[in-house]
Amino acid sequence: MKAVVLLSGGLDSTVCMAVARSKGYELFPISFNYNQRHARELECAKKVSQYYNVTKHIVIETNMNAIGGSALTDEQLAVPTGNLDSRQIPVTYVPARNLIFLSYALGYAEVAGADKIFIGVNALDYSGYPDCRPEFINLFQQVADYSTKAGVQEHRKIVIETPLLQLTKKDIVMLGNSLDAPLQLTTSCYNGEPVACGECDSCLLRLRGFAEAGTIDPIMYRTRSE
Template sequence: MEKAVVLLSGGLDSCTCMAVAKSKGYDVYPISFNYHQRHSIELEGAKKIAAFYGVKRHLIIETNMDAIGGSALTDKKIEVPEGDTHRTDVPDTYVPARNLIFLSYAVGYAEVLGASHVYIGVNSVDYSGYPDCRPEFIQRFQELSDYATTATAVKGKHITIETPLQNLSKAEIVKLGVKLGAPYEFTHSCYKGGEKACGVCDSCKLRLEGFREAGVEDPIAYETRDI
């Protein structure tokens, strides 16, 4: 059975990615990150999702991205802004170079495992304008990865970066996950990190809109569901 590494944050998109990779028949190896994020509660969701799929190993990497700061998710001096699904600027919830760092870890892990695929739930339709979610970024990272690993440069094997959600709306992502039986009840998407999702940050608003447009009831608890 071919192996696939899945970046599993514990949120809606990464959970859907996990479901997609499983549906393709891969032996999945989820990797999560404790980067000292404000919403570290999502890691509990990631653990539950990994357990749901009965994985052999769930790797959790600790990296102190709060030492760099510069994001509302890692710097307590910066407030999480109220969500605006129509914003054109990059919000303060952007974590500098996060996906670049996470993908680098994931590709290294894939090389050690002998995995041929790395799944990441980046999306360029219903997202907050993060530069490291664009298809151009993934394309260039793929090219860089091909030069950076012995798997490709020496052994002639290819580690493919898979982005199955890249061109899907949030509603389409929800529909796909429901079809594949993704355990959305374990997911946590809120940037504020409370026991209940706030319902007003970017992530919550995008999620709620997606479920509403998909005609599906969101199974997690919210402080407010007004969008």
């Protein structure tokens, strides 16, 4: 059994990869250099891949900075201090990112002969991104069924797996620990420094998850606001 895993190097994608491994899949991680403001997550993704001794980890080069519109790609936009009570889609949203990433992963899965694509999207403790919701995943699955040779000619369904979709960050941390996922090799900080800021949305969500799970986050922070 083979599975393509979207691996950013963050907490969620790493736990998602641990889930795929626990189910017995041969792992085919795919990461993206999309001209984001920092390469810290990519460095972590490579370390996570090495931890799992994967045969092949591919990094797709694309340029979402050319589109702009996100604090994660556009240096003219500052990464804001996190606000976990906000219901607005934040400026850290990268337009159509998961749509683009899943499209690449679908092509890779078809060529690699994988029947599953694992993606660590989460619709509970998250920043409100529209491409992390179950509605998006369900509709992309329909597109996947009709957009590949595997689906149309070979009648081979490539299934999008979202094992973290309905989990809280606490649940994700606990699941990762139970599977011995290398959480110490990950980062979630939007600022991408060697020491995480502890103040952006992603850091705050991660720290809250570890605190609620009753365990200490193994990475370093400039500010810990549990």
